[in-house]
């Protein structure tokens with residue numbers, strides 16, 4: 001098995017590093033925040049102080065970073081992977097990022113004898129730490145095959161959807177759908193409540209019928225109806241993902257009314273729901289919760 005470095009040790013990267021270690025992989029980690037590195041080191045994963053040190057130790061680098069701009073900085077910025085990595089290094093970007101950025105960076109890495117695939121994930125921090133995430137993968141067949149033992153240690157389901165960038169296109173579509181499902185599920189909860197049907201019972205019926213979604217089956221029961229709102233995925237990151245969707249539609253000159261409406265509501269929510277709140281809170285724009 002390859003030596004693996006994980007860059008970005010937040011809600012997702014921490015769990016990925018721990019899953020890799022549990023699978024017997026030789027794993028080292030790096031995060032820009034010293035306290036985050038120290039926290040993972042206390043959990044038994046060796047951490048290093050910069051990307052150059054990571055590049056010296058790893059054959060495969062797994063990225064779990066907040067935005068496309070930060071991925072670009074880590075790959076192509078000063079002291080980044082392009083500057084420090086050796087020929088043969090394989091970069092696996094699990095961040096939810098922009099496909100154009102991904103394709104550009106993959107081309108730059110290839111010119112330096114390195115390679116990149118995109119393998120964005122679903123499953124949240126729980127999926128990361130249990131190694132049961134779903135990955136949608138973009139990349140050349142040979143690179144995906146080389147990454148496979150590392151991907152398998154972090155995920156239960158993997159779908160190779162196309163060449164470099166295709167994983168990020170698919171992930172953006174997934175999150176546009178999730179963003180829309182949260183709004184429609186919130187409206188369904190509100191409608192049931194106003195019509196005198198207990199929202200949880202309504203969902204039980206819907207979840208056995210054709211109106212169900214991942215949100216109605218998982219989010220509603222796990223984080224919404226019980227008021228927990230602790231999924232580990234923030235409004236800030238989901239707003240970023242919806243914006244990636246808006247950008248993708250615009251770059252293709254596509255006007256799709258449901259996605260456009262969804263994007264508008266998520267963008268407007270910035271004035272009422274702070275960045276650090278759980279992303280499931282978007283339902284509160286239409287479903288304020290149980291009436292006392």
Ligand code: NAD
Pocket residue numbers: 007008009010011012013030031032033036064065066067070073074094095096097121122123124125231232233234237241
């Ligand atoms: P997070 O904010 O918890 O973690 C990101 C980490 O990256 C932080 O620890 C931060 O310090 C670090 N970082 C930032 N800039 C850096 C740099 N220049 N160099 C090194 N480290 C740097 O975010 P997260 O929730 O772990 O999400 C990571 C990615 O995974 C995002 O793209 C997100 O959209 C995606 N994602 C998240 C979830 C989820 O449920 N949290 C689910 C699926 C996908």
